Amino acid sequence: MRAGEIVGERFEIEALAGSGGMGHVYRARDRRTGDTVALKVLRRAGKTELGRFSCEVQALSALRVPGVVRYIDHGVTADGKPYLVMEWLSGETLAERMAERGLTPAESVDVVAQVAGTLGAIHRQGVVHRDLKPSNLLLVEGRLDRVMVLDFGIARFRIDQQITMPGTVLGTPEYMAPEQARGERSVDARADVFALGCVLFKCLTGRAAFQGAGALAVLVKVLLDEPPRLRELRPELSEELDALVARMLAKPPGERPR
Structure with missing residues (x-):
């Protein structure tokens, strides 16, 4: 055009x-x-x-x-x-911001809290994003106090809607909940909580919670391995924050915070 x-x-x-x-x-x-x-x-x-x-x-x-x-x-x-x-929105993605200069722990918590509020609102309307990751979070005009959630291309619209066939795996491995990686039918809002935990882990540590040589290796770790605890990588972080991220990354969906 x-x-x-x-x-x-x-x-x-x-x-x-x-x-x-x-x-x-x-x-x-x-x-x-x-x-x-x-x-x-x-x-x-x-x-x-x-x-x-x-x-x-x-x-x-x-x-x-x-x-x-x-x-x-x-x-x-x-x-x-x-x-x-x-x-029309201008700015930089959270992925670009982290690659350029990173975030402080306080900035990381503030950004993720904003996204959590947005996710809560869309979940109440029956939508599950299913592909939450730093490249789908836009900092409008580069501001950490204006975070927009982008790309609803694989969202599940209405909790009871079946968009994909059971067994179909959609999403980004490093931010994919175990039930999503298994292609389960009942992927709900708790998968977004897991993905947000992965985002917060990356913001705070500079590395992915689950790392591997290729997508398949990452998926295996998502399914079978426990990620490092925050304080193993950054001992100066608080015990409360460490415990929160661990709950967000719990493999059983019922153990994750609302």
Whole structure:
């Protein structure tokens, strides 16, 4: 798509902002409001890609939660490609921030507490994210007090909804709960608690809770091994924080905090 092209008789393309495996994201102008928006266009139209795209549209259009990128519109381009329009957000991901200069323990707790509040709100609306990780958390304008949850492409919308077949493993191994790694049918909000524990562990220690030479090795450790305790790696951290992260990373979902 080129600058000046109009999508949906409303959104004027300004520039390509980024590309991923599934499609392109453009900066565009909403001619109805004058606002700058992010326009995501699906590049591949296979069954998997269409399913993920549809899932993200369904989740974002239903959620009106501070801390979740705001849905504006969706449709199909003139050449038959699905698109999704969201509010325009600039900043850096938590992954980029950690790679550049890291976070203090206090900053780590503050960021994760914000995300926990957002997750609580989406869980109450029956949505489970299922792919929470630092690259899906955006620090708006680089601010640690404005954290947005991104990418609902494999979210489970409504607790009783069956989006994937039992036995299908979706997610990112380093942040995947054991029940998710096993492809269980009943993956619920507690999987997001586990993933958030992995995020907090990474923020505090600079390393993943589960490490291995490749995705399969990591999944085996998620299923069978216990991660190091925080205070083994950073003895100066409090016992309360150590205990909290250990509970978040408990393999039985029922042992994790709400």
